[in-house]
Amino acid sequence: xxxxxxxxxxxxxxxxxxxxxxxxxxxxxxxxxxxxxxxxxxxxxxxxxxxxxxxxxxxxxxxxxxxxxxxxxxxxxxxxxxxxxxxxxxxxxxxxxxxxxxxxxxxxxxxxxxxxxxxxxx
Amino acid sequence: xxxxxxxxxxxxxxxxxxxxxxxxxxxxxxxxxxxxxxxxxxxxxxxxxxxxxxxxxxxxxxxxxxxxxxxxxxxxxxxxxxxxxxxxxxxxxxxxxxxxxxxxxxxxxxxxxxxxxxxxxxxxxxxxxxxxxxxxxxxxxxxxxxxxxxxxxxxxxxxxxxxxxxxxxxxxxxxxxxxxxxxxxxxxxxxxxxxxxxxxxxxxxxxxxxxxxxxxxxxxxxxxxxxxxxxxxxxxxxxxxxxxxxxxxxxxxxxxxxxxxxxxxxxxxxxxxxxxxxxxxxxxxxxxxxxxxxxxxx
Numbered sequence: 206x207x208x209x210x211x212x213x214x215x216x217x218x219x220x221x222x223x224x225x226x227x228x229x230x231x232x233x234x235x236x237x238x239x240x241x242x243x244x245x246x247x248x249x250x251x252x253x254x255x256x257x258x259x260x261x262x263x264x265x266x267x268x269x270x271x272x273x274x275x276x277x278x279x280x281x282x283x284x285x286x287x288x289x290x291x292x293x294x295x296x297x298x299x300x301x302x303x304x305x306x307x308x309x310x311x312x313x314x315x316x317x318x319x320x321x322x323x324x325x326x327x
Numbered sequence: 328x329x330x331x332x333x334x335x336x337x338x339x340x341x342x343x344x345x346x347x348x349x350x351x352x353x354x355x356x357x358x359x360x361x362x363x364x365x366x367x368x369x370x371x372x373x374x375x376x377x378x379x380x381x382x383x384x385x386x387x388x389x390x391x392x393x394x395x396x397x398x399x400x401x402x403x404x405x406x407x408x409x410x411x412x413x414x415x416x417x418x419x420x421x422x423x424x425x426x427x428x429x430x431x432x433x434x435x436x437x438x439x440x441x442x443x444x445x446x447x448x449x450x451x452x453x454x455x456x457x458x459x460x461x462x463x464x465x466x467x468x469x470x471x472x473x474x475x476x477x478x479x480x481x482x483x484x485x486x487x488x489x490x491x492x493x494x495x496x497x498x499x500x501x502x503x504x505x506x507x508x509x510x511x512x513x514x515x516x517x518x519x520x521x522x523x524x525x526x527x528x529x530x531x532x533x534x535x536x537x538x539x540x541x542x543x544x545x546x547x548x549x550x551x552x553x554x555x556x557x558x559x560x561x562x563x564x565x566x567x568x569x570x571x572x573x574x575x576x577x578x579x580x581x582x583x584x585x586x587x588x589x590x591x592x593x594x595x596x597x598x599x600x601x602x603x604x605x606x607x608x609x610x611x612x613x614x615x616x617x618x619x620x621x622x623x624x625x
Contacts (some may be wrong), residue, residue, distance in 0.1 A: 213546060
């Protein structure tokens with residue numbers, strides 16, 4: 206039940222990732238307010254303490270900050286910071302895996318480049 | 328954070344059956360606990376002992392810092408909704424709500440009536456005319472509206488359809504968010520409740536085999552699949568909790584956190600890796616093949 210929470214990875218990390226994605230895609234613009242932990246809990250049907258742990262992870266990384274008595278907000282400059290972090294992960298997560306799979310299937314580097322160009326157009 | 332329940336060396340035997348064997352744990356305030364395990368593992372007995380409805384054979388139980396036996400200071404703060412909870416046959420639902428308001432100091436009448444409407448319960452119908460699912464729904468209404476500092480639900484689902492169960496989960500999380508309290512959910516429907524739990528306790532054959540933060544348990548084990556010889560070389564010296572051969576393929580489940588080195592080694596060997604869910608982990612640990620021998624690596 207709930208909305209596609211994956212039960213094989215810590216949930217607080219998944220909540221942090223979702224907030225990060227929303228910031229990168231500007232659904233949560235900088236200086237905007239982040240939903241409360243109870244709102245996260247009700248929406249994803251998760252424990253509020255787990256939601257709070259995910260939010261606090263981003264506070265520790267200075268992606269979010271707390272306005273006393275009001276709630277959590279997206280820090281200025283956090284979008285660029287997250288994009289840089291994700292670019293580094295992109296290489297490990299997608300490029301390396303893709304090249305390995307390509308080797309397994311006997312796809313040459315040139316064929317792979319052509320495929321990427323073709324994928325870009327579609 | 329204060330301790331709500333403290334149990335030390337608790338044992339309960341019926342004749343020569345050890346229902347609970349030397350269990351010790353603490354339950355902290357304002358968390359949602361999952362008490363999980365197979366049928367007959369000892370979950371219900373444990374909750375009966377906490378609420379002083381049965382006597383322990385040995386060991387010590389403290390609830391809100393006191394012994395619970397015939398202690399109204401303690402018991403008025405507890406609400407225990409049993410599996411197939413029985414209410415007097417001649418009561419109407421509204422009588423039951425009236426009586427509950429005397430039992431529970433934090434009873435919220437308006438919330439109880441809102442829940443009655445949500446679960447579509449007939450307020451003036453007598454208990455004996457209700458279906459099994461309706462009786463379970465009443466237990467849920469009483470459990471939630473009691474707002475008891477220690478609320479326990481023991482398999483509250485008998486006869487409940489998926490819609491009603493999902494209503495229960497939504498209400499539980501929403502009301503708990505507004506009025507934090509200690510909740511113990513005993514169930515074998517692990518995958519339905521796991522994401523709502525902050526802490527997980529697993530009982531197997533009367534023994535407490537897991538007592539851990541729920542998120543710590545996620546990703547604690549992983550499965551590796553590939554050509555048998557490669558998998559064999561990968562799992563040498565590791566804590567293997569399950570293995571399934573399939574033709575020339577071997578699937579092995581290993582109890583350890585997946586490190587970057589593991590990932591690289593698996594990739595070099597051409598193996599596929601996937602984390603296992605909390606429910607799968609508990610199944611592996613309680614299916615009787617391990618005899619509770621696996622310790623959790625920290």
